[in-house]
Amino acid sequence: MQHEQMTALLQQRQQAGLLRQLKVLDNVKGASLSYQGKSYLNFSGNDYLGLSADPAVVAALAQGAADYGVGSTGSPLISGQQRPHQQLCAEICDWLNVDAVMLFSSGFAANQAMLLGLCAEDDLLLLDKFSHASMIDAALQLPGGYKRFLHNDLSSLQKLLKAQQSAVGSTPPLATSAITSSTTQSAEASQSGDLPKQTPVVATEGVFSMDGDSPDLLALNRLCQQYQAPLLLDDAHGIGVHGEQGAGSLAYAGLATTTAQCLMANFGKALGGQGGFLACSQTVADYLTQGARHFIYSTAISPAMAVAMTASVQRCRHDQWRRDSLAQNIQWCQQLAARYDLQLLPSNSAIQPLLIGDSHRALAISQQLAEQGIWLSAIRSPTVPLHQARLRITLTALHKKADLEILFNSLVAVL
Numbered sequence: 406m407q408h409e410q411m412t413a414l415l416q417q418r419q420q421a422g423l424l425r426q427l428k429v430l431d432n433v434k435g436a437s438l439s440y441q442g443k444s445y446l447n448f449s450g451n452d453y454l455g456l457s458a459d460p461a462v463v464a465a466l467a468q469g470a471a472d473y474g475v476g477s478t479g480s481p482l483i484s485g486q487q488r489p490h491q492q493l494c495a496e497i498c499d500w501l502n503v504d505a506v507m508l509f510s511s512g513f514a515a516n517q518a519m520l521l522g523l524c525a526e527d528d529l530l531l532l533d534k535f536s537h538a539s540m541i542d543a544a545l546q547l548p549g550g551y552k553r554f555l556h557n558d559l560s561s562l563q564k565l566l567k568a569q570q571s572a573v574g575s576t577p578p579l580a581t582s583a584i585t586s587s588t589t590q591s592a593e594a595s596q597s598g599d600l601p602k603q604t605p606v607v608a609t610e611g612v613f614s615m616d617g618d619s620p621d622l623l624a625l626n627r628l629c630q631q632y633q634a635p636l637l638l639d640d641a642h643g644i645g646v647h648g649e650q651g652a653g654s655l656a657y658a659g660l661a662t663t664t665a666q667c668l669m670a671n672f673g674k675a676l677g678g679q680g681g682f683l684a685c686s687q688t689v690a691d692y693l694t695q696g697a698r699h700f701i702y703s704t705a706i707s708p709a710m711a712v713a714m715t716a717s718v719q720r721c722r723h724d725q726w727r728r729d730s731l732a733q734n735i736q737w738c739q740q741l742a743a744r745y746d747l748q749l750l751p752s753n754s755a756i757q758p759l760l761i762g763d764s765h766r767a768l769a770i771s772q773q774l775a776e777q778g779i780w781l782s783a784i785r786s787p788t789v790p791l792h793q794a795r796l797r798i799t800l801t802a803l804h805k806k807a808d809l810e811i812l813f814n815s816l817v818a819v820l
């Protein structure tokens with residue numbers, strides 16, 4: 406692309422109130438952050454349990470770096486998977502009661518590996534309409550294509566499953582996965598509704614990142630079983646937060662993690678670190694190890710991070726007070742919103758969005774809140790649909806009731 410074209414596009418985005426700009430923070434700690442020397446109450450982070458600066462986790466990172474070095478020095482199959490990585494995998498296997506865990510440099514990479522690896526050429530991926538960009542980008546590359554069902558709408562999913570069941574047409578003979586396939590069906594073709602009989606695979610999220618809501622996993626699982634569709638679940642925002650010992654959205658629904666053929670989660674949110682993982686059966690892990698490009702051709706996570714994340718998972722499992730405190734904050738947030746007649750989107754998670762609509766307005770409100778010492782970013786298109794700009798309030802176990810009162814007093818003043 407030519408430089409002039411880029412400048413024109415940037416101007417267009419600026420005029421539409423959609424220009425994204427990087428802000429370099431001094432630091433982010435607990436429920437607050439500092440920017441250009443000024444302190445703010447932070448309602449935009451994903452450190453739901455306050456583990457990113459927990460002394461035990463910080464000490465583990467330092468000790469891990471001293472013992473094993475900062476970098477893993479290689480991809481997992483070459484030299485990158487070391488004892489700390491193995492210990493982290495074992496800790497997660499025990500936590501989620503699964504046979505195998507694979508580590509990735511990010512949740513984004515883990516999601517891509519899951520979808521590209523586990524959807525065979527004769528599979529059709531059925532994906533929730535509000536799925537994260539990491540899943541959509543993988544879906545676009547699938548040889549068998551994908552279709553989207555309406556957000557959290559099981560009747561919409563069932564329609565697609567039924568259509569697949571009754572589809573005529575021939576099934577491709579060889580069930581190779583996208584990781585070994587050379588053919589790529591375009592998204593347009595995959596959306597056309599004129600597909601041969603394919604095996605459905607369902608993918609969704611435990612907690613949706615921009616809405617904070619969740620599917621009815623019990624009912625969704627029943628549908629998947631009825632139509633023999635494997636379930637691939639992204640639980641980036643549910644892990645650590647929901648379920649006993651923070652085992653995630655499936656545990657919260659009373660389901661085993663193994664209900665999903667593969668569960669993706671990450672370390673960058675409730676666990677306060679960085680990286681992603683897949684939790685699955687040994688067969689699934691062995692299969693992905695043969696071809697998952699994000700696993701094979703990428704440097705393994707830092708061994709120091711693996712030591713830190715082992716400590717973080719242990720804290721997360723043990724410290725029920727963090728989940729209790731977060732649950733209390735969610736309740737207070739909803740009560741304050743109701744008191745001031747502010748309509749939050751329906752959500753029982755740490756993500757409590759306030760819909761604004763217009764991007765300019767959302768941005769202006771966010772800036773006015775910042776003047777009052779509140780950091781609450783405006784989320785705009787294309788992260789959310791156009792005209793559905795919002796203030797995505799995210800809560801942590803470390804917020805105090807007084808912090809929430811300040812937030813709502815300021816919101817009322819600004820709105």
Ligand SMILES: Cc1ncc(COP(=O)(O)O)c(C=O)c1O
Nearest residue numbers: 511512513537614641671673680
């Ligand atoms: C739902 C969801 N899935 C996947 C990811 C990607 O995870 P990571 O940030 O570890 O790459 C995110 C993070 O933004 C997310 O919100």
